[in-house]
Amino acid sequence: MSRGTPKPLSGFPEFLPAQREVERQVIEALSRTFELHGFANIETRAVEPLDQLLRKGETSKEVYLLRRLHEESEEGHAGMGLHFDLTVPFARYVLENAGKLEFPFRRYQIQKVWRGERPQDGRFREFVQADIDIVGQGELPFHHDVEVTRVMLHALGTLTSPDSIGLPGFTLQVNNRKLIQGFYLGLGISEDDGGVENTMRVIDKLDKMPEAKIRELLRDEAGLSDEQVDQCLALAAISAEDDSFADQVRELGVTHELLDEGLDELSALVRACAPLGNDRVRIRAELKIARGLDYYTGTVFETRLDGHDNLGSICSGGRYDALADDGRTTYPGVGISLGLSRVLVPLVNKGLLVADRTVPSVVLVALPDEESRVASDAIADSLRANGVPCEVAASAQKFGKQIRYAERRGIPFVWFTDRDGNHQVKDIRSGEQVDADPQAWLPPTNDLKPTIVRTDNQ
Amino acid sequence: MSRGTPKPLSGFPEFLPAQREVERQVIEALSRTFELHGFANIETRAVEPLDQLLRKGETSKEVYLLRRLHEESEEGHAGMGLHFDLTVPFARYVLENAGKLEFPFRRYQIQKVWRGERPQDGRFREFVQADIDIVGQGELPFHHDVEVTRVMLHALGTLTSPDSIGLPGFTLQVNNRKLIQGFYLGLGISEDDGGVENTMRVIDKLDKMPEAKIRELLRDEAGLSDEQVDQCLALAAISAEDDSFADQVRELGVTHELLDEGLDELSALVRACAPLGNDRVRIRAELKIARGLDYYTGTVFETRLDGHDNLGSICSGGRYDALADDGRTTYPGVGISLGLSRVLVPLVNKGLLVADRTVPSVVLVALPDEESRVASDAIADSLRANGVPCEVAASAQKFGKQIRYAERRGIPFVWFTDRDGNHQVKDIRSGEQVDADPQAWLPPTNDLKPTIVRTDNQ
Numbered sequence: 001m002s003r004g005t006p007k008p009l010s011g012f013p014e015f016l017p018a019q020r021e022v023e024r025q026v027i028e029a030l031s032r033t034f035e036l037h038g039f040a041n042i043e044t045r046a047v048e049p050l051d052q053l054l055r056k057g058e059t060s061k062e063v064y065l066l067r068r069l070h071e072e073s074e075e076g077h078a079g080m081g082l083h084f085d086l087t088v089p090f091a092r093y094v095l096e097n098a099g100k101l102e103f104p105f106r107r108y109q110i111q112k113v114w115r116g117e118r119p120q121d122g123r124f125r126e127f128v129q130a131d132i133d134i135v136g137q138g139e140l141p142f143h144h145d146v147e148v149t150r151v152m153l154h155a156l157g158t159l160t161s162p163d164s165i166g167l168p169g170f171t172l173q174v175n176n177r178k179l180i181q182g183f184y185l186g187l188g189i190s191e192d193d194g195g196v197e198n199t200m201r202v203i204d205k206l207d208k209m210p211e212a213k214i215r216e217l218l219r220d221e222a223g224l225s226d227e228q229v230d231q232c233l234a235l236a237a238i239s240a241e242d243d244s245f246a247d248q249v250r251e252l253g254v255t256h257e258l259l260d261e262g263l264d265e266l267s268a269l270v271r272a273c274a275p276l277g278n279d280r281v282r283i284r285a286e287l288k289i290a291r292g293l294d295y296y297t298g299t300v301f302e303t304r305l306d307g308h309d310n311l312g313s314i315c316s317g318g319r320y321d322a323l324a325d326d327g328r329t330t331y332p333g334v335g336i337s338l339g340l341s342r343v344l345v346p347l348v349n350k351g352l353l354v355a356d357r358t359v360p361s362v363v364l365v366a367l368p369d370e371e372s373r374v375a376s377d378a379i380a381d382s383l384r385a386n387g388v389p390c391e392v393a394a395s396a397q398k399f400g401k402q403i404r405y406a407e408r409r410g411i412p413f414v415w416f417t418d419r420d421g422n423h424q425v426k427d428i429r430s431g432e433q434v435d436a437d438p439q440a441w442l443p444p445t446n447d448l449k450p451t452i453v454r455t456d457n458q
Numbered sequence: 459m460s461r462g463t464p465k466p467l468s469g470f471p472e473f474l475p476a477q478r479e480v481e482r483q484v485i486e487a488l489s490r491t492f493e494l495h496g497f498a499n500i501e502t503r504a505v506e507p508l509d510q511l512l513r514k515g516e517t518s519k520e521v522y523l524l525r526r527l528h529e530e531s532e533e534g535h536a537g538m539g540l541h542f543d544l545t546v547p548f549a550r551y552v553l554e555n556a557g558k559l560e561f562p563f564r565r566y567q568i569q570k571v572w573r574g575e576r577p578q579d580g581r582f583r584e585f586v587q588a589d590i591d592i593v594g595q596g597e598l599p600f601h602h603d604v605e606v607t608r609v610m611l612h613a614l615g616t617l618t619s620p621d622s623i624g625l626p627g628f629t630l631q632v633n634n635r636k637l638i639q640g641f642y643l644g645l646g647i648s649e650d651d652g653g654v655e656n657t658m659r660v661i662d663k664l665d666k667m668p669e670a671k672i673r674e675l676l677r678d679e680a681g682l683s684d685e686q687v688d689q690c691l692a693l694a695a696i697s698a699e700d701d702s703f704a705d706q707v708r709e710l711g712v713t714h715e716l717l718d719e720g721l722d723e724l725s726a727l728v729r730a731c732a733p734l735g736n737d738r739v740r741i742r743a744e745l746k747i748a749r750g751l752d753y754y755t756g757t758v759f760e761t762r763l764d765g766h767d768n769l770g771s772i773c774s775g776g777r778y779d780a781l782a783d784d785g786r787t788t789y790p791g792v793g794i795s796l797g798l799s800r801v802l803v804p805l806v807n808k809g810l811l812v813a814d815r816t817v818p819s820v821v822l823v824a825l826p827d828e829e830s831r832v833a834s835d836a837i838a839d840s841l842r843a844n845g846v847p848c849e850v851a852a853s854a855q856k857f858g859k860q861i862r863y864a865e866r867r868g869i870p871f872v873w874f875t876d877r878d879g880n881h882q883v884k885d886i887r888s889g890e891q892v893d894a895d896p897q898a899w900l901p902p903t904n905d906l907k908p909t910i911v912r913t914d915n916q
Contacts, residue, residue: 003553003782003783003784003785004553004784004785005553005554005784005785006507006510006550006553006554007554008554009503009505009507009538012503012505013503014500014501014502014503014551015500015501016500016555016558016559017498017499017500017559017565020498020499020500020501021498021499024499035818035847036818036842036845036846036847036848037842037847037848037849038817038818038819038847038848038849039817039818040475040478040479040816040817040818041475041478041479041482042472042473042474042475042478043472043473043478044472045467045470045471045472045584046504046570046572046584047467047470047584049464049467052464062526062527063526063527064524064525064526064527065524065525065526065527066522066523066524066540066574067522067523067525068520068521068522068523068574069520069521069522069523069539069574080467081527082524092464093472095461095462095463095464096463096464096465096466097474100474101474101475102816102817102866102867104852106817106849107475112504114504116524116526116527126503126504126505141852141853143831144852150835154842272832324461325461326461326462326463327461327462327463358498358560359496359497359498359560359564360493360494360496360497360498361496373601374730377608384494384495384612387494388494389493389494389495389496390494390495390496391495391496391564394562394599394602395599408560409560
């Protein structure tokens, strides 16, 4: 038994039923789209051995460790931690099951992840991510980079459709690591002393720092000359909705084999994906995107939610030429991870998105008196047999009260049966009441499941 | 990047894609049934404050504690733990949101739970539970006990249907705490010195110990006389598929007000639910069922899976008159929890249940040469627009190899387009190949999603 009045735990968002319905419909729409593209669903366990989790240097401080309450040895302490993303567990899953999987392996995974950080604005300790990845065994042709981009654009297009969830629009920003690295190398920045890596790390902070500070860091930390700084900033300023970015890059006069490769890949990606854009979902070559983490080796993605720049990138990823390696075989991959909670929790908490009812029930079967419960249950079962979610009134109150019971939950129909066994169903939104047969009656299709209501003008 | 060849973690089951599909279809069928009965879905966070988790005495040793990797204070140590069931978090959720919920509140919750125990046969450290509960504010009439039983019978009936997942049959065993307690009190067993509670605890072990040992414990630990022992064992031996159990109880000659109340409730429950039974799902009054945990106050449930007695009860629950209490209001509840992993993991791991393909794709769009990829993608998009999951061949191998690519994944159809733009689709199971229009072609409905194959004779 639970006692007292508990308070919410900061960083661990939870939804009321009508809010959870928004999340469920988003997950359903994503799953549906991913499956239309042949992606299989998997789930991995919540825990990973700590040595796996700590490989990805930067995030190690955010890991939650597990310990059994009455653990006697200290061993349990350091043995396992909760996963902080879905990429590390997926890479482990691929290696563990490589002999049983068919490659290229397309999978999607929608699960909670945990990060033990101090919860700040928009930061969660528990949140849901939706990841798609394609992994090859030994090799993975570039066309799969195009494929994952198309799939995510399709998915975001579905979520933003006014006929579906009606999320705000998205801009998927793409770049290519080969392009940046090749450009830096062509500028004479050295790879050996960490110059390329440091330059990329500083450029990645362009959105967070004033340009003067960036210039200073490029000079002092990456060791760039003033001319190199100018060129790097010129590259980072390039942005286009089509492949015209390539000409802009070439006008900077830098040449390198790797730059050419990157330009070719990014151009091909933008050409293949731009036609999928519309007024809600756009793809854009954005040459300042670098992604801090160091394992990306080609295409990189970030995504902005229109009108919610403060959320940062809500959908990121890229190509990694070595997602996993078992000593004999390398598994290259390309994938994108959508921060579901990062998008939904703020919108839902502000009341911008909510379901129009708090229960799945389309019909409340009214109860004339407690003795009629068996008959009302039978009516409800007839409706359910036709796929109509419904519930029988909890008590035999006056019909006016039963109607208000339905209203409070957003249930659109109330079913009445008189003493002679005549059935009528009332749409309590319009007040219209008509004869109906419990074996045959169906509500309008739109009423079968809760509708997500979007209110931008709150 | 993940390296080496990781080994599975004992107690943390994971599925391959075709196995996960079984679990997904089970979850989908359960969710669908619960929603047909008006149950709203919620999810609660994975963690609870430790003081909430430790209330339920017996399981405290199984809790996983969380600690941040670089936690400086010892505070983080004891602050939070992973939930070990869905009842404790639900009770907390009800109290936390009581002002925003409508009562009676029907919810279902399908989530992972964690127990830090040593993994033994059939014991998991991470597993999925599917819970339904109805909670009232202040009061909750008995008819809701009947309701949850009917809902779970409906759900189990769906899972066992050969047209659906085809799980083995179930027997839902019911009893009533008032009946047992009233009987013991009527026998003169005292409530004050723990006699009733100790008797119940010993009787709960009937399946695990020889009768002689039970007799000894009833005498020594519960302080019963030989006659009382005989009567308690006689009560526990009663079992019936209808309300005839009540006459058998009355023949034992014990009377008590609470016994009458329990007999009335259990009889009403069995009468209302027995008609929902069939050759796969049965309900049975089983008077030895007591449930060890002490918060049940009326109806109690256990469930056995046919042919898998070793799994123990895979679906348990009951009525609790005080699920939660905020000092002003008490929230009574009645619910059942289905141990999804407990049922599925053994069946799936033995190969008894598996999906007939490893990918959602119904169609593999063949690729004549790499230059045709754009055209093949367009065909795939046409099929997807009609709701047909498909994928384009990963490389332009010979058609024979592309067909084998589909076969290995269980994809039933391969789509061919010749140089003149004529389309044909081949059912690779039958070999039949017919003309088809990518804008209009649909597979047989049965092929739209993977079918669960049940193989009992492995």
